[in-house]
Amino acid sequence: MEINMSHRNLKFCAAAVLWVAAALMSAAPIHATEAKTTAARPPDPLVAMFVWWNAAYKQKDGFTAEAFSKYFTPDAVLRVNGKDRSVGVEELASHFRDIQKRSDSVVIELPFLDEFASPSGDMIFTHHFVSARENGKPSRERVMGYAAIRNGKISLINFVSVPDEPAASEVKK
Numbered sequence: 001m002e003i004n005m006s007h008r009n010l011k012f013c014a015a016a017v018l019w020v021a022a023a024l025m026s027a028a029p030i031h032a033t034e035a036k037t038t039a040a041r042p043p044d045p046l047v048a049m050f051v052w053w054n055a056a057y058k059q060k061d062g063f064t065a066e067a068f069s070k071y072f073t074p075d076a077v078l079r080v081n082g083k084d085r086s087v088g089v090e091e092l093a094s095h096f097r098d099i100q101k102r103s104d105s106v107v108i109e110l111p112f113l114d115e116f117a118s119p120s121g122d123m124i125f126t127h128h129f130v131s132a133r134e135n136g137k138p139s140r141e142r143v144m145g146y147a148a149i150r151n152g153k154i155s156l157i158n159f160v161s162v163p164d165e166p167a168a169s170e171v172k173k
Contacts, residue, residue, distance in 0.1 A: 044117060045071065045154055046124045046147045050108045053096075057106055063096040065089040073155040080159050104133040122149050131167060138166035 043051065049071035056062030068076075068089040078085045078092060086095040099106060107130070114127040125146045132139050145159035 044115075044121075044124055045149055045152060046126060047110065047112075047115075049154060050110060054108055054110070057096075057100055063093045063100060065093045068092045071154055073150055073153045076154055077156045077158075079157065080161055102134060104136065106130065106132045123147070124149060129164065129167075130161070140164045140166045 042048070052067070052071065056067060066089075072089055072092060075088055076092065077087050078095065086092045109129040109131060112126050112128040115125065117124045123146050127142075127144045130141045130143055132141075140163070141161045142164040143159050143161045145157070147154050148156040148158075
């Protein structure tokens with residue numbers, strides 16, 4: 001009887017060790033793949049556009065229809081708080097040149113507070129801040145909404161924007 005119990009214990013221990021080893025071996029490649037995928041993944045179309053936008057704002061001729069067409073479809077709509085602010089890349093460029101002229105600075109704060117994409121990738125949802133300074137006065141808006149993506153470009157930005165308190169670092173400037 002003693003031999004059978006030992007044999008059973010040995011089989012149980014061997015099975016447990018094999019199970020743990022198999023679990024560890026199968027988990028390692030998944031984590032390694034996820035890390036590589038995340039690190040190698042280029043920014044989504046919305047983040048890429050905002051990175052460009054922040055740089056373009058600082059350039060006198062940064063906002064052109066040609067530049068917007070790298071990120072937006074020709075018929076793209078910018079909708080904020082239920083109102084279409086611009087339709088098409090020409091209007092987008094004009095709209096943001098006007099903002100550029102009347103403000104001292106505007107920064108879309110990256111990384112976003114929250115962001116996720118639909119399973120198909122054709123909708124990107126975001127929650128972020130936009131900080132600005134106009135006539136020396138700081139302001140900040142909390143923005144939430146989504147971008148619709150068509151053929152890798154933004155076809156619609158539909159955001160809700162509400163005033164928020166400027167960041168403490170902006171108030172002191």
